[in-house]
Amino acid sequence: MNTVFKALADPTRRRVLQLLRQRPMTAGELAEHFDLSKPTMSAHFGVLKEADLIEATKSGRSVTYRIRMSVLQDAMLGFASAVKLDLDQPVSADAPAPEATQP
């Protein structure tokens, strides 16, 4: 549960989850919505994967991310977004990252 709180405590990761609530997206499609470097985005994806809030499927050179949130976690995301929760330190590119990114 601690990893879930950590994942939801950052506005960028919450935005990623909100985008993935609409439909599964590739790493590249998600990155287009942010003005962040590839390693930073990968680090954010790593945190979300560690919390088991998203799952990644690799096909060819692209990685498609899909949301995996329970009702409780979805409600927590809504609450954290509503109060604009921002408790996390800036994510580092050293954090665990998925093996591949954009096609």
Added chain:
Amino acid sequence: MNTAAYKFTAIVLLILNLALAGAIWILEPGSLLVALAGGLVLPALFAATVLARRVAPRVCACSGGGALYEHLAVGALMITTALLVALTDIADLTTGDTGERMTGAMLGMLVVFFGNRIPRESRCQSDDPQTAGRQQRVQRGVGYIMVVAGLLMSASWIVLPEHLAPVAFIGIGVSALIATGVLCITNKRTQGVVA
């Protein structure tokens, strides 16, 4: 919780189950059949699960893998609760309808438990992102309906009078199923319009 935690929980509940079945039999020797059924169902399920994972590990992986132990633990909890209620009735530890209310509230919480997990399920989702997005929305909607319905079902057994509780329990359950059906049909029609 991970697979190991669910496996541990299932084993603990298995031991508790046998102890409760034994206690029921000691307190009321005439209820041997109830004690045997209650005490043996869970070990049989546990053995079947272990066997299935050994014999057909690939099939188990396709049908949920680690989720088998999770479902086993939830089933174990249901049987343990039923045995606990039976034991408290036999031992005259409860008065009136307490056992019935406990069981009803427990069933409502099971609906909450499974409803909460519905949006996480992605094995049957389409590879097409747009279709998968629609499927996600329906799953999320159904999950919310089931969680709210489960909470209301539990609450109905806790707060309502004995004669109203079962009516409300069934009414809420049926309403939740109808709402789920409406959600699925609405989504299907929207999909048709979009296509």
